[in-house]
Amino acid sequence: MKKTIILITAVLLMFSIAQAQSSMESSVTQIVNSQGEAYLKGYMKPFVTAFGTAAAGATFHRAYTKSFPRLDIGISGVYISLPDEAKMFNFNGTRQPTVFGPDNQGLVGGTDLGTFFLPQLHLNLGLFANFELMARGFSVNVGEVGDISLIGFGVKYGLSDLVPLPILDISVQANYSSFNVGEWVSSGTFGMNLQASKGIPMLPLDVYAGIGFESTSMTLDTKALVPNSTLGEVSIDGDNSFRTSFGVSLTLLLLNIHLDYNIGEYSSLGGGLMVVF
Numbered sequence: 001m002k003k004t005i006i007l008i009t010a011v012l013l014m015f016s017i018a019q020a021q022s023s024m025e026s027s028v029t030q031i032v033n034s035q036g037e038a039y040l041k042g043y044m045k046p047f048v049t050a051f052g053t054a055a056a057g058a059t060f061h062r063a064y065t066k067s068f069p070r071l072d073i074g075i076s077g078v079y080i081s082l083p084d085e086a087k088m089f090n091f092n093g094t095r096q097p098t099v100f101g102p103d104n105q106g107l108v109g110g111t112d113l114g115t116f117f118l119p120q121l122h123l124n125l126g127l128f129a130n131f132e133l134m135a136r137g138f139s140v141n142v143g144e145v146g147d148i149s150l151i152g153f154g155v156k157y158g159l160s161d162l163v164p165l166p167i168l169d170i171s172v173q174a175n176y177s178s179f180n181v182g183e184w185v186s187s188g189t190f191g192m193n194l195q196a197s198k199g200i201p202m203l204p205l206d207v208y209a210g211i212g213f214e215s216t217s218m219t220l221d222t223k224a225l226v227p228n229s230t231l232g233e234v235s236i237d238g239d240n241s242f243r244t245s246f247g248v249s250l251t252l253l254l255l256n257i258h259l260d261y262n263i264g265e266y267s268s269l270g271g272g273l274m275v276v277f
Helices: 002-034 037-055
Strands: 071-081 088-091 094-097 115-126 131-142 146-158 169-181 185-199 205-221 233-237 242-252 255-263 268-276
Touching: 002 037, 002 146, 037 071, 037 088, 037 094, 037 115, 037 146, 037 169, 037 185, 037 205, 037 233, 115 146, 115 268, 131 169, 185 242, 242 268
Parallel strands: none
Antiparallel strands: 071 115, 071 268, 088 094, 115 131, 131 146, 146 169, 169 185, 185 205, 205 233, 205 242, 242 255, 255 268
16 A cells, blocks of 8 residues: 555656646647747747856856866856746737746746756866866756756956956956757857956955856747747847856865856846865
8 A cells, every 4th residue: 555655646746747847848839839929939038038147157256267187166056036027028918928927827828937046067177378168067857947958168268467456366258058948949148258356365255256248049949849830940039138246255175165146137146066176
């Protein structure tokens, strides 16, 4: 009897997870069948902006660069609290839910997501001549959105030798991240930023800040959902543009913990736990 209860519970849990994973896909399939491209773009645009914000977040926690073979390795992540304007859009004079909107309103309901968190495996590897490589990636299920995979790379160049400021370390960084949702969503985010950081005397603390620009574009393959769709591939650009970051980094022996607040189209928190060498 006990084994039967465990088996039934497991089956129900698997069923509920499958439903959660397919919620966004089901809604988009409904839109492709009944509403058309304009509705699809309005419904999904906040998704593009949100995941662009996440993909371009937590890319640095110090401005100085390390030399080969010194490195930081660990886990970073981005937490986003979605604003109210990301949950509804205008369509033919009416207010309709976006993918993040309420699940029981409008022509097509949303996922009713207010926040989400994206973790990533993260590596910073010192190279040579003031260059540093960043690499990261993850594969995770995000609630009602589905299975997401991301891979990203970046290059940082230290400017402290060129712009000698005794009180600050300065660098520039360029990064690119691509992510997919299942077989029907592919997206890319490109970002550039200027970073500055300063160690606090007598304490294992650094404060850091940055200003940057990011751009996100996403392609939805509607034929992967509806084989006879006439929409084909639909491209949507996010509203991502400028971002300002402020953070603090604590290093104790070989362990680093950092947290930053990012002000952009959608504000976010970034952070990480790293082993540093």
